[in-house]
Amino acid sequence: MVADRSPDALPAGLTDPESSSSRGGVQSVDRAITVLEILARTGGAGVSEIADEMGVHKSTASRLLSALDARDMAQQDHERGKYQLGFGILxxxxxxxxxxxxxxxxxxxxxxxxxxxxxxxxxxxxxxxxxxxxxxxxxxxxxxxxxxxxxxxxxxxxxxxxxxxxxxxxxxxxxxxxxxxxxxxxxxxxxxxxxxxxxxxxxxxxxxxxxxxxxxxxxxxxxxxxxxxxxxxxxxxxxxxxxxxxxxxxxxxxxxxxxxxxxxxxxxxxxxxx
The missing domain is CATH 3.30.450.40 (GAF domain)
Known part of the structure; x- marks a missing residue:
């Protein structure tokens, strides 16, 4: 039995690279902004806290924080292990x-x-x-x-x-x-x-x-x-x-x-x- 498809659907097993890339990019931006909002609201949070609040895996939260850290949008307090907003915001x-x-x-x-x-x-x-x-x-x-x-x-x-x-x-x-x-x-x-x-x-x-x-x-x-x-x-x-x-x-x-x-x-x- 063949599954129903809209006229614009791609053949089975194929994806639209541009559409997938766009969705993934938007999701990443949305998640990064959410991390910044959490840091702004809490004044500082750890990887586990951010992962729990966002409902994502710790590795995802860690990658987001690392990317923000690289752009100086977030910085880690190495004594406490928590992240806070970075001087890039300033x-x-x-x-x-x-x-x-x-x-x-x-x-x-x-x-x-x-x-x-x-x-x-x-x-x-x-x-x-x-x-x-x-x-x-x-x-x-x-x-x-x-x-x-x-x-x-x-x-x-x-x-x-x-x-x-x-x-x-x-x-x-x-x-x-x-x-x-x-x-x-x-x-x-x-x-x-x-x-x-x-x-x-x-x-x-x-x-x-x-x-x-x-x-x-x-x-x-x-x-x-x-x-x-x-x-x-x-x-x-x-x-x-x-x-x-x-x-x-x-x-x-x-x-x-x-x-x-x-x-x-x-x-x-x-x-x-x-």
Whole structure:
């Protein structure tokens, strides 16, 4: 008995190379993107975890991670054996002309703040549900603190992330938080959505957001928005330092200076307050 075939079907035993190749290529791309999304959501995952979540064999997950690693889209923490997003993601983000202009215009202001307050100053943009630090200036007292350049930091636990979230509408914000979650990074991390929303409303009203030991124990930070010519928040400028010496609300003139800097950089980008 001969099986039914459509008029366009190929003879038994033969396949369409172009069609098979296309399907295989699309599947590979889809799987690679899924791996990146898992790494973005979890902050780091092992081969077995990724294989289980995707429903594929460990060897498949391993091949995908190796390919992403080769392109610097993922990197392995050899101490923990887990993978996390690589700096190649940052390079893709930095290739966007608008963001490059922000970094160029903001750089002298970042250094001025770092020199005056002697702490670490960062410029961050929103990318792949993270606050990505694309430029940094470090004051004399900041030498012992972390180098945040290129870091992908969680939006719910950082001052920059909160400022960037506060500028979004409810639907956009909800989608990002749904995908990224609000994992507890320290005992002070805000893991409640209503509590975070309350902070975001305050940030939008006051023009700044703070983080007190929410990302790392003993690390405080404050951030303000940077707006483009349309008035859209496209970046955040933050100052951070160790809690024993850095309380942004207690340092005379810091909040005013930081907000003024955000406005000055925004004006460089064509923003005019109405």
């Amino acid at each position: 390079r893709l983000a930095s290739s966007i002309p608008g963001r490059l202009n922000v970094a160029a215009e903001a750089r002298p202001f970042l250094h001025a703040l770092a020199d005056k307050f002697q702490e670490t100053v960062n410029l961050a943009v929103l990318r792949s549900n993270f606050a990505v630090n694309v430029d940094q200036a470090m004051g004399p007292s900041a030498l012992a603190t972390s180098d945040w350049m290129g870091s992908l930091t969680p939006v719910h636990a950082t001052s920059s992330g909160k400022i960037l979230l506060a500028s979004l509408d409810t639907a956009e914000r909800g989608q990002i938080l749904k995908e990224s979650g609000q994992p507890a990074l320290t005992e002070s991390t805000v893991t409640s959505r209503p509590a975070l929303e309350k902070q975001l409303i305050a940030a939008a009203a006051n023009g700044f957001a703070t983080s007190y030991s929410e990302l790392e124990i003993g690390l405080n930070a404050v951030a303000v928005p940077v707006r483009d010519h349309r008035g859209v928040t496209i970046a955040a400028i933050s100052i951070s330092g160790p809690a024993f010496r850095f309380d942004p609300k207690a340092i005379p003139g810091l909040l005013e200076e930081l907000k003024q800097t955000g406005e000055q950089v925004s004006e460089k980008l064509g923003y005019r307050r109405r």
